[in-house]
Amino acid sequence: MSRTIISSPHAPQAIGTYSQAVKCGSTVYVSGQIPLDPNTGALVTGEMDAHIRRVFENLLAIIKAAGGDFSHVAKLNVFLTDLSHFALVNQIMSEYFTQPYPARAAIQVAALPKGAEVEMDCVVEL
Numbered sequence: 001m002s003r004t005i006i007s008s009p010h011a012p013q014a015i016g017t018y019s020q021a022v023k024c025g026s027t028v029y030v031s032g033q034i035p036l037d038p039n040t041g042a043l044v045t046g047e048m049d050a051h052i053r054r055v056f057e058n059l060l061a062i063i064k065a066a067g068g069d070f071s072h073v074a075k076l077n078v079f080l081t082d083l084s085h086f087a088l089v090n091q092i093m094s095e096y097f098t099q100p101y102p103a104r105a106a107i108q109v110a111a112l113p114k115g116a117e118v119e120m121d122c123v124v125e126l
Contacts, residue, residue, distance in 0.1 A: 001025055010061035012036035015113070020062045021124075028066045028124035032079070033058040034116035043114055048085050052092045055120050060096070068126050073102040075123040082117065083108040089118070 006021035006028060007013075014020055014031070021030040035044045035054035038061070044054045063069060078089055086106055093101075102122070112119045 006030075006062060006066045008061040008065035010038055010065075011058040012038045012041060015041075021066060023066055023126075026126045028063070028068065028072075028126060030059060030062050030066075030122045030124060032077075032119045032121040033062070034113055034119045036114070036116075043116060048088055048117065049092060051116070051118050052085075052089055055118055056092065056096045059120060059122060063122075063124055066124060066126065068124050070097050072124045072126055073097070073122050074125045076102045076104045077121050078104065078106040079109050079112060079119040080106065080117065081109060081112060085118070 001024055004023040005019045006023055008020060011020055011033065018031050021028050033055050035051040036042065037044050038058065044050050060070065063072065080086065089106065
């Protein structure tokens with residue numbers, strides 16, 4: 001099976017030894033995205049809703065570069081440093097996704113890169 005590296009200038013560039021996404025066959029594995037502004041490489045400022053929206057926008061940019069959209073997401077993983085933001089994630093996710101929703105996991109973690117409070121990754125089936 002061939003592998004294709006997916007990259008978008010509209011999402012933050014990888015800050016480690018990974019690619020933004022890898023396509024294997026018709027499946028795209030999108031690396032974890034934190035709320036980095038793709039233009040500055042810095043974490044966005046403001047309330048938690050701005051952080052969550054930036055993560056969704058970063059994911060969407062990569063998914064679009066692969067030829068898809070949020071309707072192609074089969075699995076979404078959400079990592080939060082504080083699960084009290086779970087309801088806000090649900091609210092904002094409903095603005096980006098329509099039914100049928102993807103499978104999802106939401107996990108509270110001790111810490112995320114660069115001090116982020118939220119990170120998400122996903123698996124896309126094109």
